[in-house]
Amino acid sequence: MQQNEKFKDWLFRYQSIYRVRRTEKSKQRFLSALVTDLSEMREDVKVIEYNRQKKYASRNVYVGDIDKAEQIICTYYDTPIQHFGPYILFDREEQEKRTTRFIIVSSILMILVGIVGTLLYMQHATGAVDLISVSTLFIALAYGVYFYLLGKIAKGLSNRKTLIRNTSSVLAMLAMISEAKGEKTAFAFVDEGSFGESGLEALRTPRNKKAKIFFLDCVGADAPLHVIGNDVSKAKLSALSIDHQSSDQRINFIFSAKTSEKEQKTRFYLDKSDLNGKNLNMENIKKVVELCK
Numbered sequence: 001m002q003q004n005e006k007f008k009d010w011l012f013r014y015q016s017i018y019r020v021r022r023t024e025k026s027k028q029r030f031l032s033a034l035v036t037d038l039s040e041m042r043e044d045v046k047v048i049e050y051n052r053q054k055k056y057a058s059r060n061v062y063v064g065d066i067d068k069a070e071q072i073i074c075t076y077y078d079t080p081i082q083h084f085g086p087y088i089l090f091d092r093e094e095q096e097k098r099t100t101r102f103i104i105v106s107s108i109l110m111i112l113v114g115i116v117g118t119l120l121y122m123q124h125a126t127g128a129v130d131l132i133s134v135s136t137l138f139i140a141l142a143y144g145v146y147f148y149l150l151g152k153i154a155k156g157l158s159n160r161k162t163l164i165r166n167t168s169s170v171l172a173m174l175a176m177i178s179e180a181k182g183e184k185t186a187f188a189f190v191d192e193g194s195f196g197e198s199g200l201e202a203l204r205t206p207r208n209k210k211a212k213i214f215f216l217d218c219v220g221a222d223a224p225l226h227v228i229g230n231d232v233s234k235a236k237l238s239a240l241s242i243d244h245q246s247s248d249q250r251i252n253f254i255f256s257a258k259t260s261e262k263e264q265k266t267r268f269y270l271d272k273s274d275l276n277g278k279n280l281n282m283e284n285i286k287k288v289v290e291l292c293k
Contacts, residue, residue: 018033019161078194165194225242
């Protein structure tokens with residue numbers, strides 16, 4: 001698969017314009033662009049809502065008949081929160097700890113900045129406060145901006161470098177859809193995949209319980225490709241030189257990651273430098289597209 005003009009356009013827009021997909025507004029902008037691109041290739045595009053709240057709803061985008069497909073290829077599109085250290089795949093508990101520590105430390109640092117700023121202001125303030133003076137209005141504005149930023153930090157800062165996690169998997173799926181033929185394969189772009197599995201659970205229904213599900217994560221990273229699952233052709237895996245491990249889970253995972261051994265178990269991870277990469281590993285993208293045909 002070469003980078004044709006269409007793929008280059010997707011790469012530019014989803015890497016730059018729609019790279020952050022966390023708030024209701026940013027997700028809506030992304031989904032509007034995604035549905036437009038998908039509709040140019042297919043007519044069977046559907047958006048479903050779940051976990052409806054007063055001001056928010058989670059949304060999955062499906063291409064094809066999810067209930068009748070023999071295999072479903074999916075990935076998550078939402079943006080993860082910044083965290084300390086590497087991204088540890090398949091260890092949500094450890095990842096939550098790293099994210100929580102980042103939020104706590106960054107919040108404490110921001111509070112200290114506010115305290116220091118207040119002390120400096122009190123030292124240099126002179127005389128009675130004039131409520132309508134320019135300096136008073138400036139201080140009020142500064143405090144307003146400060147508490148706005150503190151609120152953002154306390155909720156967790158969005159990772160703005162999302163090409164690898166997980167725009168690369170979104171782009172790989174767009175490439176697959178552009179080449180897909182027949183009705184045996186359906187595709188799903190799921191929400192809330194960076195910190196949970198509600199999007200994946202919304203995808204799985206009693207009607208498609210026999211379908212093979214392939215879940216993509218960080219496939220464009222500059223790291224070896226791995227497959228965990230039993231529903232992938234061993235001949236293809238061998239031909240494409242992709243590492244494979246069997247699993248008793250229903251879902252087949254396809255991802256790029258480095259490995260290390262911990263307590264006699266293989267740990268899959270990506271360093272910060274891997275996650276912040278500015279270039280796609282097109283060889284991996286090509287292999288994933290070929291593997292899922």
